[in-house]
Amino acid sequence: MATLALSIAPVGDLTSAGADAVAVPVVGGEVLGAGKLAAALGVDLAAHVEREAFKGEPGDVLSLPAYGRLGDVSTVLLVGLGRAEDATAATFRKAGAALVRKAGKAESVFSAVTAEATPAEVAAFAEGALLAAYAFTAHKSEPKPATLRRVVLGVRRRNAKLDAALVRAGHRAAATTLVRDLANEPSLDKTPAWLAKEASRLAKRTGLGVTVLEPKALAAGGFGGILAVGSGSARPPRLIRLDYKPAGKARARVLLVGKGITFDTGGLSIKPNDGMAAMKTDMAGGAAVIAVLQALPALGLPVRVTGLVPAAENMPSGTAARPGDVIRHYGGRTVEVLNTDAEGRLVLADALAYGIAETDPDYVVDVATLTGAIGIALGKRVAGLFANDDALATALLAAADEAGERLWRMPLVEDYRRDLDSPVADLKNIGGKFGGGSITAALFLREFVDGRRWAHLDIASAARSDNDEDEISKGATGFGVRTLLTWLESL
Numbered sequence: 001m002a003t004l005a006l007s008i009a010p011v012g013d014l015t016s017a018g019a020d021a022v023a024v025p026v027v028g029g030e031v032l033g034a035g036k037l038a039a040a041l042g043v044d045l046a047a048h049v050e051r052e053a054f055k056g057e058p059g060d061v062l063s064l065p066a067y068g069r070l071g072d073v074s075t076v077l078l079v080g081l082g083r084a085e086d087a088t089a090a091t092f093r094k095a096g097a098a099l100v101r102k103a104g105k106a107e108s109v110f111s112a113v114t115a116e117a118t119p120a121e122v123a124a125f126a127e128g129a130l131l132a133a134y135a136f137t138a139h140k141s142e143p144k145p146a147t148l149r150r151v152v153l154g155v156r157r158r159n160a161k162l163d164a165a166l167v168r169a170g171h172r173a174a175a176t177t178l179v180r181d182l183a184n185e186p187s188l189d190k191t192p193a194w195l196a197k198e199a200s201r202l203a204k205r206t207g208l209g210v211t212v213l214e215p216k217a218l219a220a221g222g223f224g225g226i227l228a229v230g231s232g233s234a235r236p237p238r239l240i241r242l243d244y245k246p247a248g249k250a251r252a253r254v255l256l257v258g259k260g261i262t263f264d265t266g267g268l269s270i271k272p273n274d275g276m277a278a279m280k281t282d283m284a285g286g287a288a289v290i291a292v293l294q295a296l297p298a299l300g301l302p303v304r305v306t307g308l309v310p311a312a313e314n315m316p317s318g319t320a321a322r323p324g325d326v327i328r329h330y331g332g333r334t335v336e337v338l339n340t341d342a343e344g345r346l347v348l349a350d351a352l353a354y355g356i357a358e359t360d361p362d363y364v365v366d367v368a369t370l371t372g373a374i375g376i377a378l379g380k381r382v383a384g385l386f387a388n389d390d391a392l393a394t395a396l397l398a399a400a401d402e403a404g405e406r407l408w409r410m411p412l413v414e415d416y417r418r419d420l421d422s423p424v425a426d427l428k429n430i431g432g433k434f435g436g437g438s439i440t441a442a443l444f445l446r447e448f449v450d451g452r453r454w455a456h457l458d459i460a461s462a463a464r465s466d467n468d469e470d471e472i473s474k475g476a477t478g479f480g481v482r483t484l485l486t487w488l489e490s491l
């Protein structure tokens with residue numbers, strides 16, 4: 001949960017801001033807009049910056065005590081924005097996050113950092129600040145309340161555009177925070193039923209349609225993938241469906257599918273202990289889909305969106321699927337399960353086939369912590385994008401860029417497809433001959449998209465972070481939400 005309150009106000013006299021700290025921008029190495037403040041402080045800020053060798057790069061913050069010379073203001077924060085000509089929304093996102101992370105003992109900050117910024121830059125700054133303020137405290141007996149409670153964004157002139165940008169940033173940050181909360185939740189309580197309940201609660205609160213298929217309905221419907229993956233667990237699977245209908249005419253019909261493995265042990269193809277604890281976040285794609293859907297009513301986008309989250313716990317047991325089993329997916333295709341740890345594609349295959357049959361979408365996008373291999377290829381901060389449609393790929397890359405999330409397009413290598421041929425079933429669930437595990441996983445999913453315009457985000461790399469950095473938090477990052485929301489806005 002983030003508890004930081006943000007508001008907008010005109011920048012006036014910073015010495016009488018009424019906050020514990022004031023923040024001013026440093027652009028091209030020069031402290032801006034601190035005239036009266038510097039005078040009251042009796043400090044030559046330019047000389048100070050020089051002495052401290054403060055470069056003022058985006059993300060840099062230099063903190064100075066006011067020694068009682070600024071009334072209630074006890075600290076002055078110099079916030080780097082880099083060179084004016086290089087400044088983008090990303091600069092401001094980083095600066096907003098840095099301000100929050102380096103505010104020290106201040107409970108409130110009046111920031112003049114965005115005094116001259118565009119609405120998009122103010123929004124990015126706000127987003128960075130809100131996301132950096134995130135902490136997962138649900139299971140602390142005595143959670144330490146955050147010191148910083150309030151940031152006022154000083155702007156030259158307040159207007160409707162700025163207000164709207166801030167509201168939008170608030171929704172986007174809240175949706176990202178929701179993913180972090182869901183994904184950071186330990187799997188002890190986080191069962192498929194629990195995830196379905198959370199989705200239902202959010203759907204009711206925001207006015208979405210919600211349907212949850214339980215095992216009986218899944219069996220009757222022929223969802224062999226979801227059932228097989230869930231079969232080893234004492235806590236049965238669910239298929240969660242959320243529906244958003246815009247008030248007016250819809251510009252497009254979109255199907256979003258998110259992997260909802262509430263814990264991935266690997267099943268009988270069990271994982272080594274190293275890193276298994278991280279598999280509580282194997283539903284981060286599903287959480288992203290839930291978070292995007294629940295944000296749509298407030299954002300009021302003119303698109304019709306169905307979100308599907310196949311949720312299952314992948315456990316080894318006497319009832320678990322065995323390597324070599326053949327399962328039948330929704331729609332009838334059979335798959336030889338050679339590795340029960342390649343479970344994400346099995347639940348997604350059912351959901352993709354079902355969602356397409358049910359909703360006849362113009363676009364299909366799935367989000368999944370699908371393969372360790374994507375992290376080997378791209379590292380921790382970049383997710384893989386696969387698509388069978390160039391325009392869709394371009395639109396998603398542009399959306400990611402605007403949202404401050406990094407996507408890299410990966411190839412669907414046709415030659416690798418035959419690696420998925422099985423001697424006993426229509427397909428097998430792993431490749432092997434060629435390597436490129438993320439590519440074969442994507443090619444597997446492609447078999448279930450009926451030739452629709454489809455994109456797959458493999459977020460196994462970027463869904464988790466080992467450390468706090470900029471707006472990213474240690475643990476679940478909430479990756480994908482802002483890209484998807486930005487893309488939906490562009491339709």
Ligand code: BES
Nearest residue numbers: 282339341342369370371372373430460
């Ligand atoms: N959930 C994992 C992928 C994963 C790995 C996510 C690391 C986050 C961090 C997925 O279900 C999986 O186990 N994939 C296997 C596929 C393999 C068996 C073909 C993998 O990547 O090793």
Ligand code: MN
Nearest residue numbers: 264341342343
């Ligand atoms: Mn797995």
Ligand code: ZN
Nearest residue numbers: 261264282344
């Ligand atoms: Zn998995």
